Amino acid sequence: xxxxxxxxxxxxxxxxxxxxxxxxxxxxxxxxxxxxxxxxxxxxxxxxxxxxxxxxxxxxxxxxxxxxxxxxxxxxxxxxxxxxxxxxxxxxxxxxxxxxxxxxxxxxxxxxxxxxxxxxxxxx
Amino acid sequence: xxxxxxxxxxxxxxxxxxxxxxxxxxxxxxxxxxxxxxxxxxxxxxxxxxxxxxxxxxxxxxxxxxxxxxxxxxxxxxxxxxxxxxxxxxxxxxxxxxxxxxxxxxxxxxxxxxxxxxxxxxxx
Amino acid sequence: xxxxxxxxxxxxxxxxxxxxxxxxxxxxxxxxxxxxxxxxxxxxxxxxxxxxxxxxxxxxxxxxxxxxxxxxxxxxxxxxxxxxxxxxxxxxxxxxxxxxxxxxxxxxxxxxxxxxxxxxxxxx
Amino acid sequence: xxxxxxxxxxxxxxxxxxxxxxxxxxxxxxxxxxxxxxxxxxxxxxxxxxxxxxxxxxxxxxxxxxxxxxxxxxxxxxxxxxxxxxxxxxxxxxxxxxxxxxxxxxxxxxxxxxxxxxxxxxxx
Amino acid sequence: xxxxxxxxxxxxxxxxxxxxxxxxxxxxxxxxxxxxxxxxxxxxxxxxxxxxxxxxxxxxxxxxxxxxxxxxxxxxxxxxxxxxxxxxxxxxxxxxxxxxxxxxxxxxxxxxxxxxxxxxxxxx
Amino acid sequence: xxxxxxxxxxxxxxxxxxxxxxxxxxxxxxxxxxxxxxxxxxxxxxxxxxxxxxxxxxxxxxxxxxxxxxxxxxxxxxxxxxxxxxxxxxxxxxxxxxxxxxxxxxxxxxxxxxxxxxxxxxxx
Numbered sequence: 001x002x003x004x005x006x007x008x009x010x011x012x013x014x015x016x017x018x019x020x021x022x023x024x025x026x027x028x029x030x031x032x033x034x035x036x037x038x039x040x041x042x043x044x045x046x047x048x049x050x051x052x053x054x055x056x057x058x059x060x061x062x063x064x065x066x067x068x069x070x071x072x073x074x075x076x077x078x079x080x081x082x083x084x085x086x087x088x089x090x091x092x093x094x095x096x097x098x099x100x101x102x103x104x105x106x107x108x109x110x111x112x113x114x115x116x117x118x119x120x121x122x123x124x
Numbered sequence: 125x126x127x128x129x130x131x132x133x134x135x136x137x138x139x140x141x142x143x144x145x146x147x148x149x150x151x152x153x154x155x156x157x158x159x160x161x162x163x164x165x166x167x168x169x170x171x172x173x174x175x176x177x178x179x180x181x182x183x184x185x186x187x188x189x190x191x192x193x194x195x196x197x198x199x200x201x202x203x204x205x206x207x208x209x210x211x212x213x214x215x216x217x218x219x220x221x222x223x224x225x226x227x228x229x230x231x232x233x234x235x236x237x238x239x240x241x242x243x244x245x246x247x248x
Numbered sequence: 249x250x251x252x253x254x255x256x257x258x259x260x261x262x263x264x265x266x267x268x269x270x271x272x273x274x275x276x277x278x279x280x281x282x283x284x285x286x287x288x289x290x291x292x293x294x295x296x297x298x299x300x301x302x303x304x305x306x307x308x309x310x311x312x313x314x315x316x317x318x319x320x321x322x323x324x325x326x327x328x329x330x331x332x333x334x335x336x337x338x339x340x341x342x343x344x345x346x347x348x349x350x351x352x353x354x355x356x357x358x359x360x361x362x363x364x365x366x367x368x369x370x371x372x
Numbered sequence: 373x374x375x376x377x378x379x380x381x382x383x384x385x386x387x388x389x390x391x392x393x394x395x396x397x398x399x400x401x402x403x404x405x406x407x408x409x410x411x412x413x414x415x416x417x418x419x420x421x422x423x424x425x426x427x428x429x430x431x432x433x434x435x436x437x438x439x440x441x442x443x444x445x446x447x448x449x450x451x452x453x454x455x456x457x458x459x460x461x462x463x464x465x466x467x468x469x470x471x472x473x474x475x476x477x478x479x480x481x482x483x484x485x486x487x488x489x490x491x492x493x494x495x496x
Numbered sequence: 497x498x499x500x501x502x503x504x505x506x507x508x509x510x511x512x513x514x515x516x517x518x519x520x521x522x523x524x525x526x527x528x529x530x531x532x533x534x535x536x537x538x539x540x541x542x543x544x545x546x547x548x549x550x551x552x553x554x555x556x557x558x559x560x561x562x563x564x565x566x567x568x569x570x571x572x573x574x575x576x577x578x579x580x581x582x583x584x585x586x587x588x589x590x591x592x593x594x595x596x597x598x599x600x601x602x603x604x605x606x607x608x609x610x611x612x613x614x615x616x617x618x619x620x
Numbered sequence: 621x622x623x624x625x626x627x628x629x630x631x632x633x634x635x636x637x638x639x640x641x642x643x644x645x646x647x648x649x650x651x652x653x654x655x656x657x658x659x660x661x662x663x664x665x666x667x668x669x670x671x672x673x674x675x676x677x678x679x680x681x682x683x684x685x686x687x688x689x690x691x692x693x694x695x696x697x698x699x700x701x702x703x704x705x706x707x708x709x710x711x712x713x714x715x716x717x718x719x720x721x722x723x724x725x726x727x728x729x730x731x732x733x734x735x736x737x738x739x740x741x742x743x744x
Contacts, residue, residue, distance in 0.1 A: 029482070032489035033466045035671075036481075043663050044478045048226045051655075053219040061182060062189045062220055066227040069193040071319060071443060072479040094281045095177040096186055101284075102172045103190040105599040106292045107320040109284075110277065117280035153606070156613035157590045159299075160597075160605075167291050168602045175283075195567060195691060196603040218653045225656075229475040230664045231692040233656075234649070241652035296598045301591040306557060310592055313558045314599040317565040319443060342405045343549040344558055349408075350544045351562040353723040354416045355444040357408075358401065365404035407547075415539050420722045423531075425715040430681060434716055437682045438723040441689040467673040468682055474668045475686040525730070528737035529714045532729075540726045567691060568727040 007038065010046030016056060017049065017082040056086040061096060068100050068112045076112060080119040090120055131162065134170030140180060141173065141206040180210040185220060192224050192236045200236060204243040214244055255286065258294030264304060265297065265330040304334040309344060316348050316360045324360060328367040338368055379410065382418030388428060389421065389454040428458040433468060440472050440484045448484060452491040462492055503534065506542030512552060513545065513578040552582040557592060564596050564608045572608060576615040586616055627658065630666030636676060637669065637702040676706040681716060688720050688732045696732060700739040710740055 014023055030037040049059055060083040067076040083093055093116055101109040138147055154161040173183055184207040191200040207217055217240055225233040262271055278285040297307055308331040315324040331341055341364055349357040386395055402409040421431055432455040439448040455465055465488055473481040510519055526533040545555055556579040563572040579589055589612055597605040634643055650657040669679055680703040687696040703713055713736055721729040 028489070029485060032485055032492070033470070036466065036470055036485055039470065039473060039667065040478060040482065043473075043667065044226050047659065047663065048223050051219065051222070053215050054223065058182075058185060059223055061185050062223050063227060065186045065189040066193045066224060066477075067479060069190045070228070070479065072483070074483060075479040091177050094284065095175065098175070098281070098284055098287065099172050099178065099183055099186050100190060101287060101291075101601070102168050103187060103601040103603060104194070105314075105597070105601045106288060107315060107318065107323040107599060110288065111320070111322060113277060113280055113284055117276070120280070152613070153609060156609055156616070157594070160590065160594055160609055163295065163594065163597060164602060164606065167295065167597075171287065171291065190601075191603060194603065196607070198607060199603040218656065222653070222656055222659065225477070225659060225663075227477040227479060229473070229477045229686075229690075230660060231475060231687060231690065231695040234660065235692070235694060237649060237652055237656055241648070244652070292598050296595050299591065299594070301587050302595065306554075307595055309554060309557050310561045310595050311599060313561040314565045314596060317562045318600070339549050342408065343547065346405070346408055346411065346547070347544050347550065347555055347558050348562060349411060349415075349725070350540050351559060351725040351727060352566070353438075353721070353725045354412060355439060355442065355447040355723060358412065359444070359446060361401060361404055361408055365400070368404070411543065415543065416722050419535065419539065420719050423715065423718070425711050426719065430678075431719055433678060433681050434685045434719050435723060437685040438689045438720060441686045442724070463673050467671065470671070471668050471674065471679055471682050472686060474664050475683065476690070524737070525733060528733055528740070529718070532714065532718055532733055535718065535721060536726060536730065539721075562725075563727060566727065568731070570731060571727040 006042040006046040006050070008046070009050035010041035010044070013045040013049035013056075014041070017045075017060075017085060018078065019081065019085070022078055022081065057083075057088050060086055060088055064093070064096055065100060068097065068108055069104050071108055071111075073111055073115060077115050077119060080116055081123070084119070084123055130166040130170040130174070132170070133174035134165035134168070137169040137173035137180075138165065141169075141184075141209060142202065143205065143209070146202055146205065181207075181212050184210055184212055188217070188220055188236075189224060192221065192232055193228050195232055195235075197235055197239060201239050201243060204240055205247070208243070208247055254290040254294040254298070256294070257298035258289035258292070261293040261297035261304075262289070265293075265308075265333060266326065267329065267333070270326055270329065305331075305336050308334055308336055312341070312344055312360075313348060316345065316356055317352050319356055319359070321359055321363060325363050325367060328364055329371070332367070332371055378414040378418040378422070380418070381422030382413035382416070385417040385421035385428075386413070389417075389432075389457060390450065391453065391457070394450055394453065429455075429460050432458055432460055436465070436468055436484075437472060440469065440480055441476050443480055443483075445483055445487060449487050449491060452488055453495070456491070456495055502538040502542040502546070504542070505546035506537035506540070509541040509545035509552075510537070513541075513556075513581060514574065515577065515581070518574055518577065553579075553584050556582055556584055560589070560592055560608075561596060564593065564604055565600050567604055567607075569607055569611060573611050573615060576612055577619070580615070580619055626662040626666040626670070628666070629670035630661035630664070633665040633669035633676075634661070637665075637680075637705060638698065639701065639705070642698055642701065677703075677708050680706055680708055684713070684716055684732075685720060688717065688728055689724050691728055691731075693731055693735060697735050697739060700736055701743070704739070704743055 029040060049056060060079060063079050064083055067079060080093065097109055097112050097116060153164060173180060184203060187203050188200065188207060191203060204217065221233055221236045221240060277288060297304060308327060311327050312324065312331055315327060328341065345357055345360050345364060401412060421428060432451060435451050436455055439451060452465065469481055469484045469488060525536060545552060556575060559575050560579055563575060576589065593605055593608050593612060649660060669676060680699060683699050684703055687699060700713065717729050717732045717736060
């Protein structure tokens with residue numbers, strides 16, 4: 001894939017995952033470092049969500065799990081919204097967090113479930 | 125769910141996930157602490173893999189991801205085998221690890237892919 | 249232990265550890281997922297704090313240490329209160345954090361000590 | 373090095389790294405635990421930044437990297453200021469964060485870059 | 497405490513915690529970096545285990561917990577031996593690991609219990 | 621940068637960092653997943669070590685630090701060799717590990733120093 005194709009593929013993935021508000025917020029990064037912004041779009045989205053073999057919904061299962069496991073709760077909020085946007089149900093998201101309990105323990109799962117509750121409330 | 129039902133549900137899940145050899149190895153834990161063994165079966169398997177809403181294959185996507193993220197590579201080997209047993213393809217497993225790169229970085233992803241290569245070789 | 253015994257044992261442990269206000273806050277989880285609430289009470293408290301061999305004070309030494317090590321500072325605040333409730337002294341809690349420095353480094357220990365200072369102030 | 377020399381060396385390093393406001397904030401720790409304060413100054417600064425072989429700027433490259441990797445973002449803010457104070461440029465700091473992407477993934481790097489943007493803004 | 501007192505206090509703590517064989521192994525570090533060896537003894541043992549307020553047994557509860565939480569299993573083996581040496585029973589150590597399940601999940605607890613089983617076997 | 625330029629830049633960086641033996645070992649990954657190999661070379665090396673602003677030696681300071689912090693000790697061994705190859709001295713590497721003690725604690729630093737001792741021995 002050529003480089004501007006990677007970037008375009010990343011932008012397309014971001015449109016499928018995030019609301020316009022979230023994307024505008026993310027673009028703030030461009031002002032701090034245009035190179036970093038390019039990496040986010042091309043490597044962080046184009047090279048991952050632009051691939052086949054797994055659906056966006058399956059990719060969000062992975063993303064939610066790794067964010068819970070590493071305690072990246074600010075990013076988790078945005079990807080909980082993305083998970084709903086690409087078709088995971090509220091029940092499936094709750095079940096992902098419940099499954100994580102056995103692998104990461106209660107503190108991170110409880111924190112994640114609290115944030116999920118807030119995201120579900122906003123999404124009503 | 126009553127308590128011996130939790131245990132039975134856990135045993136059943138373990139049979140669906142692991143080969144007899146792997147399960148025999150896991151049972152060694154019973155000798156060190158019967159209480160801990162009971163928790164592994166009832167809480168670690170029964171309370172998680174015994175639930176609905178997500179398939180075993182979806183649960184293994186979560187499990188592989190959290191193990192890669194926390195660098196639990198001994199457990200990862202066993203769950204890579206389980207992932208194949210419950211129907212994830214080699215291509216999907218590789219794709220899970222590739223997706224993780226963007227979230228955990230190359231060191232853990234490289235380590236995971238190396239182990240996956242070994243498990244695929246043994247599974248031939 | 250039967251399943252409603254696990255739940256009751258968990259509720260009893262939570263009463264010994266936390267103030268009514270904290271417990272009411274925790275119960276919010278019930279609205280997001282009743283199943284997850286049941287796991288918190290039965291597995292997270294009943295199966296752990298409902299056991300013998302270690303006292304509640306010893307269990308809070310473990311809990312504070314793991315929360316500091318994994319950087320779970322929201323949960324740490326609540327368990328610092330619990331630690332005082334089950335009889336650990338301010339001096340012992342400070343000493344736990346000091347001991348952790350050698351094992352997790354200053355950033356997490358400093359963060360923990362700052363929160364401990366706030367909890368001690370509130371507990372006056 | 374004698375013990376009061378370790379403490380003095382730590383205080384000197386802190387003066388070279390942090391603004392008076394930041395140092396006054398840090399001294400709050402003295403009220404919670406004078407022993408812990410002594411450890412911060414002597415072990416956390418004197419025994420590390422008081423050594424030779426690496427410059428303060430090189431030490432801040434290490435410090436920023438470990439804080440990003442462990443997700444210690446409160447401490448990161450203070451050390452981003454320190455990094456500027458000891459002569460790392462805005463461009464070099466951005467480059468440190470970009471290099472980290474490959475090793476820790478985007479979530480922590482994005483969080484770090486956002487905080488760096490705020491610190492750069494304040495430092496104008 | 498003067499500096500050679502810190503070192504002596506550290507050596508004394510190490511004698512109380514570890515067998516002569518283990519200590520001889522640790523001293524290998526002296527050949528790689530005498531300064532690092534001095535830090536291990538003075539800061540890692542003297543400044544921590546040389547303090548009061550908590551007993552050696554209580555300190556090993558903290559040490560075991562943080563090592564399990566961060567997945568430092570090589571160090572865990574040595575401190576499981578130390579825990580037995582300072583009077584923690586096999587039952588208490590098993591209970592520490594069981595308590596950790598709720599906070600760090602099964603993968604790390606299972607790994608820890610396996611190593612504990614080996615250390616108990618060797619200690620017979 | 622066009623895509624085959626990213627790949628070429630990555631290969632060039634790998635030649636500057638690693639011995640032919642190490643690179644041959646790394647290429648094994650190509651057999652498991654050619655796509656993953658392309659990401660390692662282009663994103664993991666080309667997009668990072670192929671950039672300016674920081675020297676290879678500075679980049680290895682970052683790399684060593686993040687690997688120590690996340691406990692990625694297999695990768696650490698290879699990058700300790702790379703650090704020597706790009707001009708960091710044995711004394712500087714020891715000093716990086718010593719600086720890390722204050723930020724990650726002794727367990728990871730001790731593990732890292734032991735591996736450094738082995739790498740130094742092999743490099744004689």
